[in-house]
Each structure stands twice: as C-alpha cells, then as structure tokens.
Amino acid sequence: MKLVVGIVKPFKLDDVKTAVQDFGVQGMTLTEVQGFGRQRGHTEVYRGAEYTIDFVPKVKLEVLVEDDDAQRVADKIVEAARTGKIGDGKVWILPVEGLIRIRTGEAGSDAL
Amino acid sequence: MSDAVDAALVEAFGELDATDNVALVTLGSYARRELCPGSDVDVILVHNLKGRRSVDTVRAMTERLWYPLWDAGFVTGHGARTIKESIALADDDIDALTALLDVRVIAGARELGAELERKARELAQRRRNRVLKVLVDASDHRRSRPGAIAEMLEADLKEGGGGLRDVQSFEWGGWALGAPGGSSTLIERGLLTAPDLARVEAGRELLLDIRVALQRVTTSHSDRLALQEQDAVAEQLGFASADALVHDLASAAREIAWIAGDVWSRARELVDGTDSKSAPADQAVAEGVWVRSGRVHIDTRADGSIPALRTLEAACAAAENDVPFDRTSLTRLRGTDEPSWDVWQRAGFVRLLRSGARAVPVFEALDHEGVLARLLPEWEHVRSRPQRNAYHRYTVDRHLLEAVAQCARLLDSGEEHIAPGREPTVEMVVARACRRPELLLLGALLHDIAKGMPGDHSEVGEQTAERIVRRMGFESEAREVLPWLVRNHLLMAEVATRRDLSDASVADNVAAACSGDAERLRLLYLLTIGDSKATGPAAWSPSKGALLRDLFVKAATAIERGEAKAVAADRREAMHEALGEARASAFLARLPEQYVQAFDVDTMRMHEELLRDSPTVRCERVDGGHVVITVVADDRPGLLGTLAGALTVCGLDVLEASLFGTTDGFALDVFRGADPFGRVADDDGARVTQTIERALAGDIDLAVRVDERRRAYAPITKPSPPEVRVEVNTEESETDTVVEVHTDDDVGLLYRLASAFTELDLDVRIAKVATLGKRVVDVFYVRDSADHKFDDPDDIARLRATLVDRMTG
Numbered sequence: 001m002k003l004v005v006g007i008v009k010p011f012k013l014d015d016v017k018t019a020v021q022d023f024g025v026q027g028m029t030l031t032e033v034q035g036f037g038r039q040r041g042h043t044e045v046y047r048g049a050e051y052t053i054d055f056v057p058k059v060k061l062e063v064l065v066e067d068d069d070a071q072r073v074a075d076k077i078v079e080a081a082r083t084g085k086i087g088d089g090k091v092w093i094l095p096v097e098g099l100i101r102i103r104t105g106e107a108g109s110d111a112l
Numbered sequence: 113m114s115d116a117v118d119a120a121l122v123e124a125f126g127e128l129d130a131t132d133n134v135a136l137v138t139l140g141s142y143a144r145r146e147l148c149p150g151s152d153v154d155v156i157l158v159h160n161l162k163g164r165r166s167v168d169t170v171r172a173m174t175e176r177l178w179y180p181l182w183d184a185g186f187v188t189g190h191g192a193r194t195i196k197e198s199i200a201l202a203d204d205d206i207d208a209l210t211a212l213l214d215v216r217v218i219a220g221a222r223e224l225g226a227e228l229e230r231k232a233r234e235l236a237q238r239r240r241n242r243v244l245k246v247l248v249d250a251s252d253h254r255r256s257r258p259g260a261i262a263e264m265l266e267a268d269l270k271e272g273g274g275g276l277r278d279v280q281s282f283e284w285g286g287w288a289l290g291a292p293g294g295s296s297t298l299i300e301r302g303l304l305t306a307p308d309l310a311r312v313e314a315g316r317e318l319l320l321d322i323r324v325a326l327q328r329v330t331t332s333h334s335d336r337l338a339l340q341e342q343d344a345v346a347e348q349l350g351f352a353s354a355d356a357l358v359h360d361l362a363s364a365a366r367e368i369a370w371i372a373g374d375v376w377s378r379a380r381e382l383v384d385g386t387d388s389k390s391a392p393a394d395q396a397v398a399e400g401v402w403v404r405s406g407r408v409h410i411d412t413r414a415d416g417s418i419p420a421l422r423t424l425e426a427a428c429a430a431a432e433n434d435v436p437f438d439r440t441s442l443t444r445l446r447g448t449d450e451p452s453w454d455v456w457q458r459a460g461f462v463r464l465l466r467s468g469a470r471a472v473p474v475f476e477a478l479d480h481e482g483v484l485a486r487l488l489p490e491w492e493h494v495r496s497r498p499q500r501n502a503y504h505r506y507t508v509d510r511h512l513l514e515a516v517a518q519c520a521r522l523l524d525s526g527e528e529h530i531a532p533g534r535e536p537t538v539e540m541v542v543a544r545a546c547r548r549p550e551l552l553l554l555g556a557l558l559h560d561i562a563k564g565m566p567g568d569h570s571e572v573g574e575q576t577a578e579r580i581v582r583r584m585g586f587e588s589e590a591r592e593v594l595p596w597l598v599r600n601h602l603l604m605a606e607v608a609t610r611r612d613l614s615d616a617s618v619a620d621n622v623a624a625a626c627s628g629d630a631e632r633l634r635l636l637y638l639l640t641i642g643d644s645k646a647t648g649p650a651a652w653s654p655s656k657g658a659l660l661r662d663l664f665v666k667a668a669t670a671i672e673r674g675e676a677k678a679v680a681a682d683r684r685e686a687m688h689e690a691l692g693e694a695r696a697s698a699f700l701a702r703l704p705e706q707y708v709q710a711f712d713v714d715t716m717r718m719h720e721e722l723l724r725d726s727p728t729v730r731c732e733r734v735d736g737g738h739v740v741i742t743v744v745a746d747d748r749p750g751l752l753g754t755l756a757g758a759l760t761v762c763g764l765d766v767l768e769a770s771l772f773g774t775t776d777g778f779a780l781d782v783f784r785g786a787d788p789f790g791r792v793a794d795d796d797g798a799r800v801t802q803t804i805e806r807a808l809a810g811d812i813d814l815a816v817r818v819d820e821r822r823r824a825y826a827p828i829t830k831p832s833p834p835e836v837r838v839e840v841n842t843e844e845s846e847t848d849t850v851v852e853v854h855t856d857d858d859v860g861l862l863y864r865l866a867s868a869f870t871e872l873d874l875d876v877r878i879a880k881v882a883t884l885g886k887r888v889v890d891v892f893y894v895r896d897s898a899d900h901k902f903d904d905p906d907d908i909a910r911l912r913a914t915l916v917d918r919m920t921g
Contacts, residue, residue, distance in 0.1 A: 049541040057655035
C-alpha cells in the first residue's frame with residue numbers, strides 16, 4: 001500500500017476530490033495547512049494595514065491506495081490541481097507499513 | 113428497571129442471616145429510581161454493629177451480597193459502614209454528602225436508613241455555605257466544561273450544562289438551606305419559582321428518557337449523545353427525526369441551564385452575605401428602569417403592561433452593565449407591549465445588539481419570558497433548531513447571537529486606539545471604515561433566520577429579512593442592503609476558498625455582486641468573519657482568514673478602480689462641456705490616462721492654457737498656507753531632480769509632486785509645497801519662477817546650493833542616520849515599478865532621491881510625497897530607460913542600495 005500526499009491550492013480541492021473519486025478511491029483525509037515553497041510569502045498593505053503573508057494557505061490531502069494505483073492517483077491529482085501558475089503545490093508518494101480498520105479490525109488491503 | 117434491581121437485592125438480602133442491625137440502602141440516582149441501563153448501582157450496607165467481631169460479620173455479608181452483582185455485570189459503588197462513619201466521610205467530601213441526601217432503604221432495618229438520611233441532611237444544613245458554594249461553582253463549571261447541552265453537537269446528558277446534574281443540584285441546594293427541604297425550600301426562599309420548577313421537572317423527564325434510550329442503544333453507560341446514536345435514540349423514543357429529538361433536548365436543557373444560572377446567582381448572594389442594606393443606592397437608567405444591587409429592575413404601568421421602549425432600555429442596561437434582571441422584573445417583562453418600532457425602539461434594539469457577547473444572556477432571559485418572540489416573531493422558527501453536522505457548534509438561534517457577538521467584537525477592534533508602532537490589521541481598518549455598523553449587527557442576527565425553512569436558506573432569508581426590516585421601519589438603504597447581506601452571506605467564504613484568487617475576474621465578480629459599493633463589501637467581509645468565527649472551530653482558521661482577506665483587498669481595489677473610472681469619466685465630460693469636444697479631446701489625448709484622475713476641471717483648464725505657450729512656470733498661493741507650482745518644460749531625464757533642487761534652494765518643502773509627460777515631448781509637473789509664512793510665493797512668486805528658469809538653463813549648481821541650504825538648517829547636534837526602508841513593488845501597477853521610500857524628513861530629500869533615479873537612468877513618471885510629521889513616505893512610479901516597467905531582481909537590488917546610500921550618506 002502507498003500513501004499519496006498532495007499539497008494543493010484550496011480552490012482546486014473540489015476538482016481534485018472529483019478526480020480521485022472518479023478513479024474509485026474510497027476515502028481521503030484533508031487538512032488546512034499553511035506553508036511556503038518557491039512562491040514565498042509577501043507583504044501587502046491595505047489602507048495603512050500592513051500584513052505579511054509569510055505562509056500561503058493550502059490544502060493537504062492524504063489518500064491510501066494499492067501499490068499499483070499510487071502513481072495513477074498521483075497523476076490524477078496533479079492533473080486536477082494544475083493551473084500552470086506558481087504555487088500549484090506538490091504530490092508525493094510514501095510506502096505504508098500496515099493498515100487496520102478500527103471498527104472491524106480488518107487489516108491490509110481489506111481495510112482500504 | 114430500579115424495581116428489578118430492588119427485587120434481586122431483596123432476594124440476596126433475604127439469604128443473609130439478617131439482623132435488625134443492618135440495612136441495605138441505595139443512594140443517588142438509584143435511590144431516586146432514575147436507574148438507567150448503564151447506571152452504577154449505588155448501594156451501601158449500613159449497620160450499627162460494634163466490636164471486633166462485627167468486622168468479620170459485615171465482610172461476610174457484603175461478599176455474599178456484592179459478588180452476585182459484580183458477576184451480573186453491574187458496576188457497583190458499594191461499602192459497608194456505620195452511620196457515624198458515613199457522616200464522617202460525607203463531611204470530608206461534598207460528593208459523598210450529596211449522595212446521602214437521597215437515601216432509600218431496600219431491605220433491613222428501616223430506621224437505620226431514616227437516621228442516616230436525617231443526619232446527612234442536618235450536616236448539609238450545618239455546612240450550608242460550603243455545600244452551596246460547591247454546587248454553584250460546579251454548575252458554572254459545567255457550562256464551560258463539558259459545555260451547555262443546548263449548544264453542543266454531542267451533549268453530555270448528565271454533566272452538561274442544563275443536564276441531570278443541574279436538576280439534582282436544586283434538590284441538594286434545598287436541603288442545605290433547611291426545612292422543608294429540597295426544591296420546596298428553594299421556592300419558599302424565593303430562589304425558584306413554581307412555574308420554573310415545573311419546567312425543570314419536565315426537562316428532567318425528557319433527559320432521563322433520552323438517557324435510558326441512549327444506554328439501551330449503545331449498551332454502555334455513556335451519557336454522551338453522540339451524533340451517530342441520535343437517529344437510533346430518536347426512533348426508540350418515537351421522535352419523528354433526530355432533529356426533533358435534539359431540538360426538544362436543547363429546549364429543555366436551555367430552560368434548565370437558564371433556571372440554574374438564575375437560582376445560583378441568587379444563592380451565591382446568600383452565601384456571600386450580600387444584603388440590600390450595604391448595597392449602593394438605586395441607579396436610574398430610564399423611566400421605570402433602575403439598577404439595584406447589581407440587578408436590573410423594571411416597573412409596569414398600572415395595568416401591568418410595559419412600553420416596548422422601556423423593555424428595550426432595561427435590556428440595554430442589563431447588557432451594558434453586564435448584570436442580570438431582577439427575577440420579579442423579568443416576569444413583569446411578559447407584559448411588554450407589541451413594539452411599534454419607532455426610531456427610539458429601533459435605536460434601542462440596535463444598541464442591545466452592539467453590546468455583543470454581553471447581550472447574549474439578556475437575549476436568553478428575554479426569550480425565557482417570551483419577550484424575544486414579540487420583538488422578533490421569526491425567532492420562534494430558529495429557537496433551539498439543531499444543526500447536526502461536524503461544522504456547526506451551536507443551534508441556529510445561539511449561532512445567530514454568537515455571530516452578533518463576533519461582529520460587535522470586530523466593531524470594537526475598529527474603535528481601538530492603535531498604539532504608535534503597532535500596525536492595525538485589515539479587519540480593524542475595515543471595521544473603522546464601516547459606515548453602517550447597525551446593518552452589520554442586524555445582518556449577523558438575521559443571516560440564518562430562514563434555516564430549516566423549505567428552499568435555500570439564503571434566498572428565503574432574503575425575503576424574511578426584507579419583511580423584518582420593513583416591519584421595523586428601517587429606511588430605504590437598510591431595506592435594500594440588509595436583505596442583500598442575508599442573501600449573499602456565504603458568497604465571500606465560498607469564493608475565497610473555492611476560486612482562484614489570482615484570476616482578476618474573481619475579485620471583479622465579487623465587486624460586481626456588491627454593485628461596486630465599497631460599504632456593501634465592507635459589511636459582507638465583516639459578516640463573513642463574524643459568521644465563520646461563530647460557527648465553530650472547523651469553519652474558521654488562519655488559512656481561511658488569509659484567503660478571505662486576500663479576496664477582500666482585491667475586491668476593494670476593484671471597486672476603488674471602478675470609482676476612479678467613474679470620476680475620470682465625469683471629468684472628461686465636464687471638460688468637453690467647458691472647452692468644446694474637439695479642444696478637450698485634443699488636450700486630454702496629449703496626457704496619460706491617470707492625468708484626469710489627478711486634477712479637478714478648473715485646474716485642467718488652467719493646464720490646457722499653460723500647455724499652449726510652453727515652456728512656462730506658474731506659482732500661486734492656495735488655501736492652508738500652501739503653494740502650487742506648475743511647470744511646463746521640455747521633457748528630459750533628470751527634470752524632477754532639477755525642479756526639486758530649485759524648489760529646495762527657494763526654501764520650499766515639497767509635499768506632493770505629480771509629473772506627467774505629454775505625447776509631444778513636454779513635461780507637465782505640478783508641485784505642492786508648504787509656505788506657512790508666505791515668503792516663497794511673495795511678489796507673485798517671481799523669485800521661484802526665476803530660480804526654476806535659471807536651474808533649467810543650467811545656471812545654478814544645484815548640488816552645491818542644496819548642500820548649503822541643508823547645512824544651514826542642520827541641527828547643532830549631528831543627528832543619527834535616519835531609519836530607511838525601501839519597498840519595491842512590481843505587482844501594484846501594470847505599467848510601472850512602484851518604489852516606496854520611508855525615511856525621516858530632511859531638507860532637499862526629494863532632490864537627492866530624484867537625482868538617484870536619474871543616476872540609475874530611471875524615469876520617474878509620478879511622485880507622491882507624503883509627510884507625516886517627521887517621517888516621510890515618498891512613492892515613485894518608475895520606468896527604465898526603454899520606458900518599461902522593470903522587475904529584474906538585480907536592478908531592484910541596485911536601486912535599493914543606491915537610494916539607501918543617498919539618504920544615509
């Protein structure tokens with residue numbers, strides 16, 4: 001099993017969700033996160049109110065999938081989240097050592 | 113349920129070699145026959161055996177009694193004590209004492225049980241203050257942790273505010289206050305009213321029913337009505353839906369919690385020994401309304417009715433002083449007239465909302481007596497209406513009040529004094545600029561008023577809000593803006609989180625939805641923040657805040673641009689009228705777009721004249737000790753530096769400079785400077801005109817002369833180098849690089865900065881000089897030698913270094 005992790009622009013979330021669901025993935029975990037990449041933060045001023053955007057708001061999503069599906073799910077996320085502009089985010093894939101569904105105790109692929 | 117356990121215990125007891133000296137006694141919920149499937153069975157064996165042998169006898173008895181219970185899976189609180197031991201234990205621990213206040217003998221010597229109960233009640237009375245204090249504190253504590261049942265998504269039926277513990281506390285408190293005991297004492301002492309007791313009793317029944325059903329469903333002893341169990345519990349109890357169940361539960365718990373707050377606040381005074389003799393004198397608030405001993409009192413007319421305005425004033429007094437209503441006065445409020453919504457009543461209502469968080473308990477009190485429904489009949493619909501999802505924390509009515517509180521807090525932040533050196537936040541700036549704060553508060557109160565009605569709650573809410581503001585007699589702007597606010601209250605949150613904010617059309621659409629009205633945008637922005645914060649932790653995060661702020665600033669900019677465009681269009685038209693279309697068009701075509709936005713029509717007409725017989729210099733005095741110097745010259749690099757230098761030599765402090773190049777190679781530069789003593793512009797500014805002409809001709813060594821002047825004005829002590837900040841923004845303008853220089857004011861500053869730009873081969877197109885006391889912010893719109901905006905990091909770094917060097921060197 002693999003864990004596909006993506007950091008995407010918040011407004012792209014619906015598109016990504018649809019793409020991942022269409023692929024047949026059952027579940028996804030979302031977290032609102034902030035960070036910076038090459039996009040960096042910047043300072044803005046509105047009528048004397050100066051505010052620094054050190055970290056840019058993003059959504060982090062995590063999807064558990066079978067080994068064979070990982071690359072394709074990652075590709076789907078990339079495809080759905082891309083705008084071509086700076087700050088589109090990243091997707092990476094991690095190996096998963098084990099998995100248990102808490103309610104039933106099912107383990108491994110059965111718990112997906 | 114209790115009977116079944118009783119029977120089992122009686123049977124077990126019967127098998128003992130029972131003596132007259134032993135009684136099987138139940139405590140707590142079991143004694144009250146409130147046993148639920150998951151309850152502990154609290155039983156103790158009371159005895160009056162003495163001597164060493166008794167220990168063994170009792171142990172043998174308890175083993176035979178308790179083991180079957182344990183085996184059957186009942187968790188038992190148990191023990192075997194003499195009455196003396198029990199009372200000693202109770203004296204150390206209030207929880208143990210309250211348990212002994214409800215005692216029931218199941219088997220054995222009745223008189224032992226009766227004696228235990230009597231002694232426990234006597235002890236409670238002796239320890240009156242301690243018991244009451246513990247009860248009051250615990251009741252307060254329950255409201256924050258685990259929280260009020262009426263406000264929680266997954267309520268704790270026992271420990272939650274307005275739960276079973278609150279109900280029991282009334283009984284215990286009554287015993288502490290003495291005969292006749294229990295809630296009857298509370299009524300006798302005027303701490304509790306009979307109708308309120310009836311409400312508590314009804315609430316208790318419902319809480320117990322739900323608890324039994326919950327524990328049946330979960331087969332556990334949980335008191336938490338988890339989201340996932342709500343459907344099953346509702347079905348067990350014959351409710352139409354889980355929503356109906358939660359609604360009724362919230363209503364009941366809200367009543368109990370409110371009554372608990374009411375009773376204990378008075379009990380606390382009893383404990384603290386506050387009495388009216390030492391209390392300060394009455395403080396009149398309005399006609400028939402006064403504050404006495406930290407409570408708001410109100411008078412009725414002879415017929416028992418109360419004018420609506422008086423009720424609103426009493427409510428404002430309670431909220432603004434953060435004090436409760438006197439109990440009798442609160443009951444009197446039921447006689448409140450139907451409001452006629454004249455201007456005073458409207459103002460009173462808005463004032464109440466403005467108190468924010470402190471108005472919440474006042475609204476609850478008004479609701480308790482049915483007054484709120486008279487002020488706002490639509491409230492009936494949202495009262496205790498649950499929102500069963502992980503997003504919402506409160507019932508609809510509580511959420512609306514919370515949103516009002518949050519918006520009031522935002523308005524407070526706008527009124528805050530901002531200490532020097534502290535930057536205000538965008539919210540503070542927007543709240544300060546807000547022109548119609550009452551619309552924000554009303555919008556917060558009404559935004560979800562149609563939740564649960566058929567159809568989209570924003571659309572239906574728009575109509576409902578329209579009816580309400582019409583009934584309340586608000587003027588036409590409010591009648592337009594409020595329904596609009598309700599209709600669009602989700603717009604910004606949705607757009608901010610779901611649309612690409614880097615796409616300019618997104619902000620433009622929001623600006624358009626606000627009809628290009630900056631005030632509407634401000635109201636919507638503040639309402640969105642207030643609404644999100646009032647929804648729950650899942651609805652508000654720094655992330656969402658940042659997105660919203662970004663959207664707001666972009667939409668506000670779009671609106672301002674739109675307003676500027678409208679101004680420009682008006683001025684163009686006025687010029688056409690004044691000069692004739694051909695002449696005006698020919699003149700304006702020579703100048704850049706921004707020119708029209710910078711000057712009024714009279715000034716533009718003057719410029720048109722000047723540009724006919726160029727080059728020329730014109731100097732005139734204007735209001736406020738200022739001079740305006742208009743220069744038309746052949747455009748060339750370094751012109752700004754030359755002019756700024758010449759003005760410095762003349763002794764003029766430049767406050768603002770606007771520079772425009774014409775399409776046919778002229779420069780139209782306008783300087784505004786301070787001349788408080790009228791020295792610069794005397795004799796029609798002939799000296800200024802001459803100096804500028806000589807400088808343009810190259811007859812003056814400006815570098816030397818400016819330096820002389822600077823030294824002449826230099827302070828005696830050498831000043832420390834100024835703090836300099838240079839900001840280069842390549843995003844703000846589509847055509848120019850915007851350079852902002854923050855530094856201390858100094859003689860010839862503009863000359864030196866302008867010279868630095870010339871040295872770097874950069875062309876200053878617009879310069880704004882803003883002097884704020886000692887500090888100066890100069891903004892330059894700059895292009896490179898090829899007349900382009902530049903954004904190369906190396907160029908920017910070089911510019912920055914040069915500017916800093918010129919100012920500190």
